[in-house]
Amino acid sequence: MTDRIRIDLGERGYDVLLGPGALRAARHHPALSGARRHAVLADANVLRLHRSRVADVLDGPGLAGPPIEIPEGERAKSFATLEQVLGQMLDLELERGDAVLAIGGGVTGDLAGLAAALYKRGMDVIQVPTTLLAMADSSVGGKTAINMPQGKNLIGTFHQPSLVIADFGFLDTLPERERQAGFAEIVKAALIGDRDFFERLEKSGRDGLTAAQLQAHLKTAITFKAGIVAADEREAGQRALLNLGHTFGHALESEAGGALLHGEAVAAGLALAFDYSARLGLCPEKDAARVRAYLELAGLRTRLPDLPGAPFSATAMLDRMRHDKKNSGGHIRLVLAHGIGNAFIHDQADAADLLNFLKDQIQ
Ligand SMILES: NC(=O)c1ccc[n+]([C@@H]2O[C@H](COP(=O)([O-])OP(=O)(O)OC[C@H]3O[C@@H](n4cnc5c(N)ncnc54)[C@H](O)[C@@H]3O)[C@@H](O)[C@H]2O)c1
Structure with a gap:
């Protein structure tokens, strides 16, 4: 159907x-x-x-x-x-x-x-x-x-x-690697604003996703995006939430020089966004751990040393993030989360703290 x-x-x-x-x-x-x-x-x-x-x-x-x-x-x-x-x-x-x-x-x-x-x-x-x-x-x-x-x-x-x-x-x-990478954008929708959807994803596990389950998950993800786009077509406000994982992800993707697929970079970026939120005390540690565990279960690598294109340089990544088009007024803008399904825009990320965080992640 x-x-x-x-x-x-x-x-x-x-x-x-x-x-x-x-x-x-x-x-x-x-x-x-x-x-x-x-x-x-x-x-x-x-x-x-x-x-x-x-x-x-x-x-x-x-x-x-x-x-x-x-x-x-x-x-x-x-x-x-x-x-x-x-x-x-x-x-x-x-x-x-x-x-x-x-x-x-x-x-x-x-x-x-x-x-x-x-x-x-x-x-x-x-x-x-x-x-x-x-x-x-x-x-x-x-x-x-x-x-x-x-x-x-x-x-x-x-x-x-x-x-x-x-x-x-x-x-x-579609090659399996591409399919897995694409799955990251479905998970992203759940992480931004739909905790129930994330729980349904967790329940459906990694293997044996039927066509009907895939269709249902895609429909939820697209409907979620449709709501955000309808409310803010040109990203004056909340559409920026759709960039969860993307500021870290784009930096990784560019640094990997073609070794990392976009969706793979986004998956690692989602894990980083949750870990950084937890580090700032904005998100429960257990939510960050749950996000990472689910992405890994879905076949998406989240630890920077394990990614194609590693090793990464924290300084080079930060430099990429400084040039991200979502920034304004010279500040690094990140999408972070108060928990699974509760993302928000953080306008003034501290560059020095971010650098230390990235250094910790790279080891
Ligand atoms: N416009 C947006 O809102 C938006 C959102 C997310 C990502 N993007 C962009 O999307 C791009 C990534 O998209 P992608 O992951 O689809 O990459 P892609 O378009 O490069 O496709 C991935 C690979 O799969 C192959 N392929 C495509 N369809 C296939 C099929 N049915 N069977 C076999 N092989 C097939 C392609 O030839 C390619 O090698 C990035 O450039 C990213 O910036 C844009």
Whole structure:
């Protein structure tokens, strides 16, 4: 069965179709059938593995031309690839009444979303997430970005999709490591604001998550994010909570130079955020320990020396955190927690204390 989750943003509102038959269910959706033509921007890997699945959905409406392939991996989120993609879109003579179908993980979604936002001052994008991470998080909410040498996601815009099609058929080919990494963003939703959800995750254990359980967990995570995005689309306030684990995580991801997947970095970042909260006396130690234990049970490594890309430098990590785009007024802004399901924004982290904390964690 396909779930339909509404992202309530007034005239920019849209549906998320989620489940095993989402692509089929989307065929007659007005956001898909209403576009004049479609241009496919797809992760090269996904295109190779799922060409027939994708062809299926494009049967009805017109395809603007051959798919535009996006090289796989984080490096595709660059100015060079963006320029190439925009050039190919111009070659296809896309018009503003056409729509881009972004088929792939978070990298494709972020890049294609930005290309769609910029192309002739904006055209529709339909997100077709193919990783667990992209289904749980990145395809919903309208953040698009590319990376710069100074850090991740520093150049971007908000551009909401007109539809999200999260079809579980794609997950059949997703490597286990990617699946585990994506799970971190589901856990993140629970840790921010839904303790009951965290307890349900704990109960469902590590192995043998059925498709129905996965769908239920994804639905909860997306619905949770939808509520936050609807209340604060452009991150003027509480949307920043969705960055739990990400300030530490982005620093780790950048320092690891490609060895660490985004979701893996987020998982370690979640554990760090809870440990740091406990160190400041803001969160019970037992909650921090429980978060770490669950992430490890889910196959996500949380101890810095165990992570791909280790050893890390505390000074280099702190330097990355100082450049995080969420900071303001020269202060490091962190999302911390008073407990599981109770995250809050901490605006004035003490850099010297943070450095000592990181040094302790690195040993
Ligand atoms: N915009 C947002 O709100 C937001 C939120 C979270 C993360 N992100 C971004 O998302 C990115 C990470 O996304 P990701 O983890 O999906 O990474 P990804 O897009 O790099 O995909 C991971 C890998 O899986 C492959 N792949 C994708 N779908 C597959 C499938 N169905 N079968 C087999 N292989 C498949 C890809 O080719 C790639 O090698 C980061 O750049 C991060 O910054 C954005």
